[in-house]
Amino acid sequence: MRLSVDRLHITLDRHPVLDGVDIEARPGDLVGLVGPNGSGKSTLLRAVYRSIRPADGGVTVGGDDIWELSARAAARRTAAVLQDGNDTSGSLTVTETVALGRAPHHGLLGRDGARDERAVRDAVDLCGVRHLAHRDYASLSGGERQRVLLARALAQEARLLVLDELTNHLDIRARFELLRLIRATGTTTLAVLHDLDLAARFCDHLVVLDHGTVVAGGPVLDVLTPALLAEVFGVAASARRHADGVVRLTYAADPLTAGPRAMH
């Protein structure tokens, strides 16, 4: 499902956080959202997930302005794993937590038990958490929780995924596994990634945010130039496609020779 973010302005506590952001993701694209700490990535995801209303500009998913859809209809289109966990509280089991993803599909006519069960079962299996199904969510490790939250988002059967640092708590193999899984679902995805190597390897396009504006966007190698890596991230590095087809970053012996980036 296509995502369009159009001239988005967000102000939080009178502090302008996003200043005219435009983003396009075509159906099936995995778009990496990268940028230094505080550049506005999480705020942008919240706006796409309809949890912050913009001061100006808009977000359309599948051609519809998300604020013209009901909250339930918007949630059937977009599923999120956000940094504060859009976390479950209380003592739910893993299966119950994943089943929360079905809530947007429960209308006045009640539940479709068989379809719900299938969606939950499939998501639990895809995310490799079957062995945890009866555990309390609250008892899980950080990485296990990330997998369960992704399973909940997949059980939602939304056609747009927004992921905020999904790979944060994951060990290196799990990072590869989950990004490969997300690619394999073919779901349009906007993912905040701090790890530029993972972003370069898995994403179709990158969008770079800095100080609340998009400073670059497009195919990975067009975006991750040495000049941008120095100017925006403050590191001396370059990106290159290797013979195996994978784009990798190489950092200078002392990556900090690029000099400190300008602070706010």
Ligand SMILES: Nc1ncnc2c1ncn2[C@@H]1O[C@H](COP(=O)(O)OP(=O)(O)OP(=O)(O)O)[C@@H](O)[C@H]1O
């Ligand atoms: N409620 C708020 N009031 C004022 N400023 C805020 C508020 N929430 C966030 N900000 C500021 O907005 C800016 C962008 O924050 P955001 O969390 O979107 O950045 P980020 O790129 O996701 O950062 P990080 O990589 O560190 O997670 C930061 O300077 C932050 O301090």
